[in-house]
Amino acid sequence: MAIQVLVADDEAMMRAGVLAILASDDGIEVVGEAADGRQAVELARAHRPDVVLLDIRMPVLDGLAAANELATVAPASRVIMLTTFGQDDYIAQALRGGAAGFLLKASDPRELITAVHAVAAGAAFLSPAVAHRVIRNYRDADVSATDARQRVAVLTDRERDVLGLVGAGHSNAEIARTLYIVEGTVKAHVSSILDKLGARNRVQAAILAYEAGLT
Template sequence: MVRVLLADDEAMIRAGVRAILESDPRIEVVAEAADGHQAVESVLAHRPDVALLDIRMPRLDGLAAAAELGRVAPGTRVVMLTTFGEDEYIARALAGGASGFLLKSGDPRELLAGVHAVAGGAAYLSPQVAHQVIRRLDGGGRMARDAAARRRVAALTPRERQVLGLVGEGLSNAEIAERLRVVEGTVKAYVSAILTRLEVRNRVQAAIVAYEAGLTHGKD
């Protein structure tokens, strides 16, 4: 069972999102919040697996709440859910430690898939957001970023590079373990080491490094 906190300042939006989440018997909404402060307090009280945060909320917005949760409740993974898909919001969310970014205008199936993926240890971006991230990476300075990423990845062992490539493809720890025919605990150890050696905060940032270094199938 995936335990979820839902934070949005609009009650009707919360009701709609909750209905979608609870249509999946493997998901339980354990608490709701109407602003970022309530979200942080509720996470500390309920310790959910996933915190689903709107970006624009009063008192403390979702981006600031995500950063605070990264400090006080690192065991809860954060997914941003918003109507706003601008590059600035995406960049700030990922830099702040979010593991997923979903648009409210997306398919409800994306919401369920994203929650399960993030709860399972993977990163998840809605297709529209993934397109914007890739477009951003393909902009100016691409060659310099690619070269820097390849230098960082060169410091990894061959197995760590293999695991990083699979992280970049969006696979969870369990899926990577199945692919490599190892136990999931071994994959967790590899991922932890990779994050430390690359000096990144989460799997999304590691996936971006994998993309820039040419370790994923989506890289030309």
């Protein structure tokens, strides 16, 4: 079954470009397009897409605020922020809001396809430039490798195995195949990991895995 995607961007030409890229993949189906954040929320409520691509700067309701509302009205829809702007505060707000992916519009079009598939499969995806900033900021926050190892010490051996694979960017299905367990068990482990680590999403957990040397 094709991955259902909703695209929200206030620039018609940019929307058309994103739609054209997505249309090149037979495994992706666009179920709606929105010109502002409010329309994106309403369309997501109606269509329940697997993935929502949100521009950050949009009229009526910006992408960051829309992502927060989507967490309530369409919690199963996973959000990828797609923006021209890569400022650190935008990245931080998006990840705090639960976004599963963050792409710059200057990224290679193939990254968009990869991101949609990864996020739909339960993984997280950051553009390389964004990932670099996230890790740099995390280090600047004085969270050392020792601190990270102490935090992950509360995990069981199996949870550390799962966290290491999350940190490597694997989806739940890929983790299940690697560890010879069912996907439902992986989801339960990930939920427990986030709770124990106090991480808001897989991206934050992945950074901890990197710092703790699990990746």
